[in-house]
Amino acid sequence: MLHAGQIWLVAAIEQHSPVATLMRTHWAWPIAESLHFLGLCLLVGAIGSFDLRLLGVARRVPIAAVHRLIPWGILGFAINASTGLLFLLTEPDQYIYNPSFHFKVLALGIAGANAGLFYLSSFRQVFGPAAELDAPRRAKVIALVSLCAWMTVIVCGRMLTFYRPGPCVDQAGVLLTCDPK
């Protein structure tokens, strides 16, 4: 069933993609890639600094002050979500059938859920009037998971070209990791 879903998604994007023509012009793809790398740096710099602060680096600085960097991390994420979507909408088969992409999406999901968990579980302790300089242990675990998840996102993203899907021969498994066409 998931296989059929993947095949349908690739076909749907290929038929209706609004950006494929633009992205196949001479410099569009390299420019989008460069922006994707700049967004990566912004995201890692801002979110990584905040995670490190939660883990105890620069522990004299109030956590809330370092949190002011987070909007810049979100900007980096927005740049990368947009440029990433451009790639996906141009060459859907190169991503939808790519095992490295599957793990990248999984790691992104973990990073997102983990960030949500931080605000749900630790907001008052970290930002409230009685906030202490040392983050609660739970927040430190979340920070470590965040760092690992984002590193995994980067590694899987960089690995995409080495796991390009070939033609299907004998495909088992939950998700298709080969091109059925």
Added chain:
Amino acid sequence: MSIDPFLVWLESTALSEWVVGSPSMLAFPGILALHAIGMGLAAGLAAVLDLRILGVARGVPLVEFRRFQPVLWGGFWLNAVSGVLLLVGYPTKALTNPVFYLKLLLIAVAMVLFVRIDRLIRSGDATAPATARSLRRLAITSLVCWSGAITAGRLLAYTYHRLRA
């Protein structure tokens, strides 16, 4: 004088052949992945320091940002090493492309700017008007250099003339 004999020799070394030819995911793909992580750490933390100088997260004393510097240097050295390995793998591809020298130059300038920024911060009064002005100028130049270095690095895949000697 041509550097071709040097390139031919370098491409025939065991290290170069391993980087390029090994089927292991730890060889070329792994080195590229480390290079991307080092970039995120070095350029990312440098950019955050620049943003702080330009007024973001004012509640963080500038001098406290020095605590993150070991990670920035870690990223830098990770990329120096992984970059040399990538260069040993494809020396002709890089060394015959002017964009590669532009990338190196931009990184060198960015790191010099970073050291100068750090020296100004350590010197004490970063809030004195003259120092604050210099810091802002250095921070803007640094952001331009890092953006240029990253863009140049990405474009290496599209601008080379010769892949192998």
